[in-house]
């Protein structure tokens with residue numbers, strides 16, 4: 432998935448930077464309103480224990496709504512099957528622990544990740560959930576670190592920063608859970624913690640601070656994906672989501688990088704994915720495709736029975752990282768189904784590998800965004 436560090440000449444970079452700053456000013460991106468609105472990121476769910484320590488100083492924590500805030504150098508919380516939680520060895524009939532760094536500028540470390548802001552640990556029926564609350568712009572540093580290669584070109588990182596910011600603002604607006612706005616995983620946007628600073632990623636966020644994609648008066652739910660394989664597709668084609676108007680565009684750029692994949696699945700596993708019990712006999716697949724060549728529906732015929740699945744359902748059942756995209760053909764052998772395709776991801780919105788190619792060719796982040804989100808307004812807000 433990773434590419435070599437692009438070796439752009441520093442002078443050329445400087446010229447692009449000046450050009451981009453001019454472009455930003457010209458476009459009227461002056462305001463930084465809403466730059467520091469908080470976002471609540473679900474880090475973990477259903478874990479049985481968590482250890483938190485400060486990067487410097489101490490950890491301050493509050494149990495439920497107790498007035499007292501306690502200090503510790505290490506905080507460990509266990510989920511108890513019999514009810515309640517155990518906090519640093521104390522068994523408590525409590526459900527929530529709010530954790531803050533005790534000194535200003537301190538961060539909280541949890542396993543390998545370092546987090547900016549506060550953590551809230553909640554007891555749920557099947558384990559602990561962990562939510563990180565932090566400023567939106569800090570969150571973007573942590574999501575870019577997980578979603579993009581830090582060695583990629585700055586303009587590609589900036590395009591991703593704007594797309595991720597817009598996606599996050601839409602998520603805050605439509606929070607689908609009372610305790611968090613967004614999942615820190617590929618269900619929404621991957622997130623690696625915002626406490627480990629990468630200078631280039633920070634710069635990409637800082638130089639686009641507050642900039643969003645807009646659909647009318649609302650931030651666009653700006654979908655993105657790894658590699659489209661030649662053509663992106665509209666949100667409506669994938670999710671029948673009429674609220675997101677992202678269109679299909681040509682993207683010959685990501686094909687410059689190897690994007691072909693092959694997946695071999697056992698015959699019985701394929702039959703089970705369609706909800707049948709495996710049985711010997713004839714087997715056939717047929718598919719409906721959209722104009723960009725992607726499979727939209729796929730039908731399995733087995734022993735006179737047939738069943739249709741949407742491509743999203745089939746990818747979910749076989750694994751999104753195995754059946755990597757909806758652009759594929761197949762062969763059936765006696766024991767196996769062999770899928771061969773190209774692209775990686777749902778194909779909607781910004782194509783990350785295409786964005787990197789365009790950036791290397793000298794396009795700035797505004798040009799990249801205008802290519803993948805045609806007709807969408809770009810402005811701060």
Ligand SMILES: [Zn+2]
Pocket residue numbers: 658659660661662682683684685686782784785
């Ligand atoms: Zn592409």
